[in-house]
Amino acid sequence: MFDMIAFDADDTLWPSETLYVDTKNQLKDLLSRYASREDVEQELIARERSNLSIYGYGIKGFTLSMIETAIGLSKGKITGNEVLKIIGFAKKMLSLEVDLFEHVEDTIYELVTSYPLMIITKGDLLDQERKLSNSGISDCFQFIEIVSEKNEDIYKRVLEKYDIDPGRFLMVGNSLKSDIVPVVAMGGFAVHIPTEVNWVLDEVQLSGDRSDRHFELENLVLLPSLIERLVDE
């Protein structure tokens, strides 16, 4: 029934948003003499939102938005060494070890015996490749697609490229906006595995009823049995 099962990476296979939250906390500490934690939070979100169309996703753009936030909230008083600390936060994020979520390794090893698997993820090209390469499971994925956006059009283009019928495609991810809604809209199946911490710019409200091609699971470990059930139907 499925010719390809695709996975989001950040916050689906390994934690990501919590690392951004940790870094934002360090930024709030660093800027405490210039602004309140809440002002840093709001100003950073505003900068990220306004920069997204020019920087795209990923840590490098996030870092430039952090620096802009620091300059703005300090009214230009931020020092060179403080800016260097922000760049240090980024470099740390860009070199962290990848810790897979519980059950990811077993589940992927189980699925790969029956299905071709791929990754479809956003973010900085090199950073996503680095994380995948460090994950220890990269050999399980036949194709890796690092894309600049995850909308219906991009999914369609990826499926056309590999000649995959949307009705025989299953996407698994933590983001309703990026992994579920566009995939269901183009006729694919999607399994949503929510995370507790979500990026505010990646949130969306579902309009109308949930499609019968949209499933929710609490944990990736439940995916093989859901797929088995779908195939048997």
Next chain:
Amino acid sequence: MFDMIAFDADDTLWPSETLYVDTKNQLKDLLSRYASREDVEQELIARERSNLSIYGYGIKGFTLSMIETAIGLSKGKITGNEVLKIIGFAKKMLSLEVDLFEHVEDTIYELVTSYPLMIITKGDLLDQERKLSNSGISDCFQFIEIVSEKNEDIYKRVLEKYDIDPGRFLMVGNSLKSDIVPVVAMGGFAVHIPTEVNWVLDEVQLSGDRSDRHFELENLVLLPSLIERLVDE
């Protein structure tokens, strides 16, 4: 004879390195009270070199390296507003119009009537997509590959993905290191179209004789007749 003709983008289809040079000149002006132009040049190259493995290619990483250069050479005295100017340089680069080199449009339109064409380029994902989309010729390319590095291994993987025989593959680009040497090494054909201005980190010396699958042209306009000659041989 060729199942796919692939093009590098930056400095092959449109200018790029000259934009970096312009920005570096603006940086040298900005930092003139802290350091000589030559010191800025050398420090920036050193930062770019040491950051390449963590930031990868593209304007966002270049910008972070410029900021580090400014902080280092000013001994931390750089002001917030000066850092903001550097970010402004980046935003300008990320929104410049794309001006194709002379003859690119005609040559691409001619070749696409006989061959499938693709782009293989490094850089920031979103920025490269933006430039291609603004170029007016993106519909001519069947596949777009934005990669984190251009070495023999990456070319092999791209060709495997599309099931292309290296001996029936031709790459066209301005960089010996990225577009020519790795392609020839894996058995493909490569056409080098040198540019006057090259990035020092993208330079390489050819060791030994030039392969008989490596060609040099002064201008892209000469490509169709070279291909015709190769196919007739």
